Amino acid sequence: MRALTILFLLLSVLTVSCTETDLxxxxxxxxxxQAMLENWxxxxxxxxYEAFSGHMATLHADAEAFTTTPNQTTLDQLRNSWETAYLSxxxxxxxxxxxxxxxxxxxxxxxxxxxxxxxxxxxxxxxxNLSLPAENDRQGFPALDYLLFGLSTNDGDxxxxxxxxxxxxxxxxxxxxxxxxxxxxxxxxxxxxxAGYREEFVQNSGNGANSSVDMMVNDYVFYYEKVxxxxxxxxxxxxxxxxxxxxxxxxxxxQELSKALALEAIDAAQAFFNGxxxxxxxxxxxxxxxxxxxxxxKEGADLSNRINTQFESARSQANSLSSNFRVxxxxxxxxxxxxxxxxxxxxxxxxVDMLQALNINVDYxxxxxx
Amino acid sequence: MNRSAVATYFQRTTSxxxxxxxxxxxxxxxxxxxxxxxxxxWIQKLYIEPTYFFSYYGFEWVKPLGSYTYLLFILCxxxxxxxxxxxxxRASILLFFLSFTYIELMDKTTYLNHYYFISxxxxxxxxxPANAHFSLDAKRIPELRVKEIPxxxxxxxxxxIGIVYFYAGxxxxxSDWLFKAMPLQIWLPAKYDIPLLGSLFQQExxxxxxxxxxxxYDLSIPFLLLWKRTRxxxxxxxxxxxxxxxxxxxxxxxxxxxxxSATIFFSPExxxxxxxxxxxxxxxxxxxxxEQGSYAFSSDLVKKTSLGVVSVLLIxxxxxxxxxLLYPGNLYWTEEGYRFSWRVMLMEKAGYxxxxxxxxxxxxxxxxxxxxxxxxxxxxxxATQPDFILEYAYFLEDYYKNEGxxxxxxxxxxxxxxxxxxxxxxxxxxxxxxxxxPSLKHRTWIxxxxx
Numbered sequence: 001m002r003a004l005t006i007l008f009l010l011l012s013v014l015t016v017s018c019t020e021t022d023l024x025x026x027x028x029x030x031x032x033x034q035a036m037l038e039n040w041x042x043x044x045x046x047x048x049y050e051a052f053s054g055h056m057a058t059l060h061a062d063a064e065a066f067t068t069t070p071n072q073t074t075l076d077q078l079r080n081s082w083e084t085a086y087l088s089x090x091x092x093x094x095x096x097x098x099x100x101x102x103x104x105x106x107x108x109x110x111x112x113x114x115x116x117x118x119x120x121x122x123x124x125x126x127x128x129n130l131s132l133p134a135e136n137d138r139q140g141f142p143a144l145d146y147l148l149f150g151l152s153t154n155d156g157d158x159x160x161x162x163x164x165x166x167x168x169x170x171x172x173x174x175x176x177x178x179x180x181x182x183x184x185x186x187x188x189x190x191x192x193x194x195a196g197y198r199e200e201f202v203q204n205s206g207n208g209a210n211s212s213v214d215m216m217v218n219d220y221v222f223y224y225e226k227v228x229x230x231x232x233x234x235x236x237x238x239x240x241x242x243x244x245x246x247x248x249x250x251x252x253x254x255q256e257l258s259k260a261l262a263l264e265a266i267d268a269a270q271a272f273f274n275g276x277x278x279x280x281x282x283x284x285x286x287x288x289x290x291x292x293x294x295x296x297x298k299e300g301a302d303l304s305n306r307i308n309t310q311f312e313s314a315r316s317q318a319n320s321l322s323s324n325f326r327v328x329x330x331x332x333x334x335x336x337x338x339x340x341x342x343x344x345x346x347x348x349x350x351x352v353d354m355l356q357a358l359n360i361n362v363d364y365x366x367x368x369x370x
Numbered sequence: 371m372n373r374s375a376v377a378t379y380f381q382r383t384t385s386x387x388x389x390x391x392x393x394x395x396x397x398x399x400x401x402x403x404x405x406x407x408x409x410x411x412w413i414q415k416l417y418i419e420p421t422y423f424f425s426y427y428g429f430e431w432v433k434p435l436g437s438y439t440y441l442l443f444i445l446c447x448x449x450x451x452x453x454x455x456x457x458x459x460r461a462s463i464l465l466f467f468l469s470f471t472y473i474e475l476m477d478k479t480t481y482l483n484h485y486y487f488i489s490x491x492x493x494x495x496x497x498x499p500a501n502a503h504f505s506l507d508a509k510r511i512p513e514l515r516v517k518e519i520p521x522x523x524x525x526x527x528x529x530x531i532g533i534v535y536f537y538a539g540x541x542x543x544x545s546d547w548l549f550k551a552m553p554l555q556i557w558l559p560a561k562y563d564i565p566l567l568g569s570l571f572q573q574e575x576x577x578x579x580x581x582x583x584x585x586x587y588d589l590s591i592p593f594l595l596l597w598k599r600t601r602x603x604x605x606x607x608x609x610x611x612x613x614x615x616x617x618x619x620x621x622x623x624x625x626x627x628x629x630x631s632a633t634i635f636f637s638p639e640x641x642x643x644x645x646x647x648x649x650x651x652x653x654x655x656x657x658x659x660x661e662q663g664s665y666a667f668s669s670d671l672v673k674k675t676s677l678g679v680v681s682v683l684l685i686x687x688x689x690x691x692x693x694x695l696l697y698p699g700n701l702y703w704t705e706e707g708y709r710f711s712w713r714v715m716l717m718e719k720a721g722y723x724x725x726x727x728x729x730x731x732x733x734x735x736x737x738x739x740x741x742x743x744x745x746x747x748x749x750x751x752x753a754t755q756p757d758f759i760l761e762y763a764y765f766l767e768d769y770y771k772n773e774g775x776x777x778x779x780x781x782x783x784x785x786x787x788x789x790x791x792x793x794x795x796x797x798x799x800x801x802x803x804x805x806x807x808p809s810l811k812h813r814t815w816i817x818x819x820x821x
Contacts, residue, residue, distance in 0.1 A: 206563035242736035356720040359560035368622035
């Protein structure tokens, strides 16, 4: 009996101390994770997708214009739209969550290098199903890169593929099939955000492995490590193979855009970290403010500053590169490797220090711990 | 205590009921654990899917058995039924110990203190007459139907449980735990969505309160359970503590196992009442009532062996956790002497290990994408523990030898963050790991810890 009394006393002490804070919601002392999710969804993710979706619509329309009347003017127009859309893509690629994850959006949009042999085979055969996973490396931006810049070294010859080539119709049809699919996938993702996923994302503010914060942070770190650091810089520079692979640069055939794409991706990743609105007018709760909140308790170094400083170093190193990574790798690969090192340092900050501070696991293995 | 007092102690007997209840609860808990493990798909995920497994030093020959691994789990599960029913108990508990321990040795990625606890406990139980009461064995063998067993048989389990708690408490007496509230200060704020308590976990004082309460709890609970006047309160504390930790942390069966184990401290009368009720509920088994007399080991040799093995085991348990004193440096950084020492929930370590393969003949060098060879769980464990790093380096050496590099050199660039500190370089990046011989000696290739 006495034991029970003590248990009740303990429980009532706990209850009283809880009521002192706030039962109805996060108290002013708490970091408001739901506000962070709202900021991510409403001010960053959805606006990024809206802008990108607009660029995709233009791209597809220009592809239609080009295939209807293939000439230098329409080609230049289409190339322009491709460039704008490709840069815009760098802002949404890091948000592979929800429908985007289900349909493996990124794999369909931007697997490079493009498999030109299979792509040409598709065009020659005239029968292909781009929704098959095996077709991932024959579509998306890299396929357009090849179709708009890589068919020949001079524009006249490229135009011939769409005019005088015996299978000109095949090239036109394929080009349109690619832009149509990209536009369709993009709209699928944007529509799902607007038709309910936004609410699901924001409401799922708990702390399980399947909560929005955990999933988004994992996706973000994965993106930074594998897609940005390794994909754009490390793999072409030969970090994982021992010898440089210039054919693995992003926008290989265009030859002028690879650096701009990498810089845009660095900017987007840093802006997301800091919770900056996509329209550039302000910022909200973010990984930075979350870390700063937790940092007030732990007397650790100011992690968010170190991450931002490292983003700056990586950006300035990347800025010193040639606009054409293919040229950069062939002339002075060491500058590529230095850029990789700068990006790599932030992998440690994001994946080790930040995940520890937020107590988010890098793995989803659902096993016991002790 | 003089010689005769020791001798008298080993003559002393007690009711066989507490050990019988313990056996039944242990069997049920283990059966539940095995079923839970299997239904969670963990056999597949942890022992079938990975292509590479990390071994314990000296147990490199223990590996998963492909699809026979399932059979191993089935055997282990069947043995728990034998334990629960007390059917061919010695064979059952021996089979359980062997199969369970084999499972644990297959991949050290899954090392957990409480799995080790189960191995030690089941080994201890091999030597105890836990089938002397309320068992199918006692139904079959009339000599087994005894009322009393040697006192030391029950005390050995109490001592083991006492060691687990007390040593876990001792381990908490360090500056990170007491004066930085680490790692609870990392873990608790992340539990913001727990009703009522979530908001409390955002407050620094809560982290300190939990840290101190945890240490005091661990250090005092064995004594509170031993003393009759505090036992009831202690048991309520046991339940409260373990339920709370069970809610907060992904520790699976551990809370229930500890709650069930603590019942051994209760009086024989209580256990007899429980058994009486159980006897009514299982009347179809026709388990005979205990008769008079006390348990006699089948021979003097068996008795002496049992007592000897149990004594050595318990003395080893008292000593092994202190082996870290033989190593220089910070225990949590180097992990030399960390395992098998009841350091439960004491450390938050995160790491990143980037392996570089160098072909000295051509000068060609490249980095490894760990996900090619390891699961994310293995990669995570590997990145913070030096013996994993070394073992993986050896694996990479073999792999690239097969790929045609004659004498691959393996270097690692690694960073580890410990208990909320900033990440620091971990392994000396200039050391070719293939030149290091695995041993239990102090690891000079780990960089010093800067606090």
